[in-house]
Amino acid sequence: MRQQPQPDTLWEMVRQGHSAAFRTLFDTYWEALYLYAVRVLKDDSAAQDTIQGLFVHLWESHAELPPVTSVSAYLRSALRNRLLNAIRDEQLYQQHVGSFGLPPTPQMIPSSMPFTSAKQRPPSYALSSSYPHA
Numbered sequence: 001m002r003q004q005p006q007p008d009t010l011w012e013m014v015r016q017g018h019s020a021a022f023r024t025l026f027d028t029y030w031e032a033l034y035l036y037a038v039r040v041l042k043d044d045s046a047a048q049d050t051i052q053g054l055f056v057h058l059w060e061s062h063a064e065l066p067p068v069t070s071v072s073a074y075l076r077s078a079l080r081n082r083l084l085n086a087i088r089d090e091q092l093y094q095q096h097v098g099s100f101g102l103p104p105t106p107q108m109i110p111s112s113m114p115f116t117s118a119k120q121r122p123p124s125y126a127l128s129s130s131y132p133h134a
Helices: 007-015 019-041 044-060 071-099
Strands: none
Touching (some): 007 071, 019 044, 019 071
16 A cells, blocks of 8 residues: 655645646545535535635646645635635625515525525536546
8 A cells, every 4th residue: 555645745746736646635635624614604515616616726726836834724724715705705695686676586595505506606626527637
């Protein structure tokens, strides 16, 4: 069995564009980030979408990623910022829907809150097509 690289080594490999390192980073941190996101948003689908959006951003901008002293702290902070943006965007959306005096359409009413529609959620990316393969 192959030993996993240390988090700081893994991060440096991701910064250099190593797709296998990126996959390992995703596999290592996804569950902890998911538990945090679902606790904040109280919406499974929105939590998954937000995390996937974060990882897509990380891969697409891997060359610009900063060196970090704690990978888990960096990822949690980046996710927290995305979650706060999602909540803010949802609150603004709700204010504007109300200002038009229109009732929400069925497409705007989710199975669970805080998001009102799929249009308000960050884009969902299928792991198999958006992330690099090892």
